[in-house]
Amino acid sequence: MNAKTIVVKFGTSMLTSGTKRLDPAHMIEVVRVLSVLAKKGHHIVVVSSGAVAAGREVLGYPDLPRTIANKQMLASVGQTFLMNTWQKLFEIYGLHIGQILLTRADLEDRERFLNARDTLGALIANDIIPVINENDAVATAEIKVGDNDNLSARVAILSDADMLILLTDQKGLYTADPRSNPDATLIRTVEKITPEIKALAGDSVSGLGTGGMATKLQAAEIATRSGIEVVIASGDDPRIIESIVDNNYVGTSFKPESSPLEGRKAWILSGPKPRCSIVVDAGAVRALTANGSSLLPKGITRVEGDFLRGDVVNISSADGRVIAHGISRYTSAELNAISGHKSEEIENILGYEHGQVAVHRDDLVILE
Numbered sequence: 001m002n003a004k005t006i007v008v009k010f011g012t013s014m015l016t017s018g019t020k021r022l023d024p025a026h027m028i029e030v031v032r033v034l035s036v037l038a039k040k041g042h043h044i045v046v047v048s049s050g051a052v053a054a055g056r057e058v059l060g061y062p063d064l065p066r067t068i069a070n071k072q073m074l075a076s077v078g079q080t081f082l083m084n085t086w087q088k089l090f091e092i093y094g095l096h097i098g099q100i101l102l103t104r105a106d107l108e109d110r111e112r113f114l115n116a117r118d119t120l121g122a123l124i125a126n127d128i129i130p131v132i133n134e135n136d137a138v139a140t141a142e143i144k145v146g147d148n149d150n151l152s153a154r155v156a157i158l159s160d161a162d163m164l165i166l167l168t169d170q171k172g173l174y175t176a177d178p179r180s181n182p183d184a185t186l187i188r189t190v191e192k193i194t195p196e197i198k199a200l201a202g203d204s205v206s207g208l209g210t211g212g213m214a215t216k217l218q219a220a221e222i223a224t225r226s227g228i229e230v231v232i233a234s235g236d237d238p239r240i241i242e243s244i245v246d247n248n249y250v251g252t253s254f255k256p257e258s259s260p261l262e263g264r265k266a267w268i269l270s271g272p273k274p275r276c277s278i279v280v281d282a283g284a285v286r287a288l289t290a291n292g293s294s295l296l297p298k299g300i301t302r303v304e305g306d307f308l309r310g311d312v313v314n315i316s317s318a319d320g321r322v323i324a325h326g327i328s329r330y331t332s333a334e335l336n337a338i339s340g341h342k343s344e345e346i347e348n349i350l351g352y353e354h355g356q357v358a359v360h361r362d363d364l365v366i367l368e
């Protein structure tokens, strides 16, 4: 079996079964299925909505409050309740969970993006299930991703996922909103998200969810462009997750446009020309160009310019040729300190380490 990394997003509509409170009886079914997949060796990442709904339940708010501060209060109270519920349920199956609350800034700033990626990677590597939501209690409209469909697409990229599953209260994307169009039919496969496809998607009308099908299509577009397959399906019967992972198609599936690696390399080349450089010795040039290796600190002779972790930089040879562009895992100051040293010495020199390589081969595009 091929172990996959799978991001599963649960909408409020599904977690509440359309009511005004979380439905733990339904959530335990979800957790049972996720634990089976985790025990088979798959890596599961959960994106969970439902904080505001849970806050309403705990505090007994029948309707959504008008003021932002009061909505954030509901999110704050509800997030604890939501996580507590997930934690108790996963515990039954012997699995640990780890909470990550994100805002847009965590995804747009390269340094914070890398930190979030490292934390997610550490949770995944230790078989801990990350449970992610937007940090609603502090994120106002200007700094919000805004909906968990878009958030889950970004989380899928952060976690190098193979697949993103969006579970909701409909079987998938229909030719029109099935709530108001009983004749609408389910679309099984979408090869490309065209303006015509987008025009089929309406907003959420339940008063529970955010964004309806429109934000799910935005998410599908972001993820498929990065090489991640996306499935929108109904969460009524959580066993559907197993079928989807086993490639028994249910719901609506969206084909990836490129491989994840191609997506990342396209991103590296898409930015402005890097202004800073890591200068490497002849051995490192050979290792990168002929062997497809990562760049180790040992092969670095010099660093030009000031850059941060996550910046795209030139990798240059001693005679000034730019041989590659790559994402640096260390700042220029850190590389100055560790250049010429063995990877095992990084922790001794810096007092910490962000991994053994200065630039990982998946983050390198060779230009010659």
Ligand SMILES: Nc1ncnc2c1ncn2[C@@H]1O[C@H](COP(=O)(O)OP(=O)(O)O)[C@@H](O)[C@H]1O
Pocket: 010, 011, 012, 013, 014, 049, 167, 168, 169, 170, 172, 173, 174, 175, 176, 177, 178, 179, 200, 201, 202, 203, 204, 205, 206, 208, 209, 210, 211, 212, 213, 214
């Ligand atoms: N073309 C469509 N196909 C399916 N559902 C649609 C479509 N257009 C709008 N919708 C609406 O999107 C809703 C799901 O989105 P939403 O309420 O935000 O749920 P969630 O909480 O799962 O994110 C459905 O209940 C449906 O009414």
Ligand SMILES: N[C@@H](CCC(=O)OP(=O)(O)O)C(=O)O
Pocket: 010, 011, 012, 013, 048, 049, 050, 051, 052, 053, 075, 133, 134, 136, 146, 147, 148, 149, 208, 209, 210, 211, 212
């Ligand atoms: N972050 C919010 C959910 C936002 C959201 O996109 O909701 P949904 O459309 O139900 O996935 C919460 O936890 O209440």
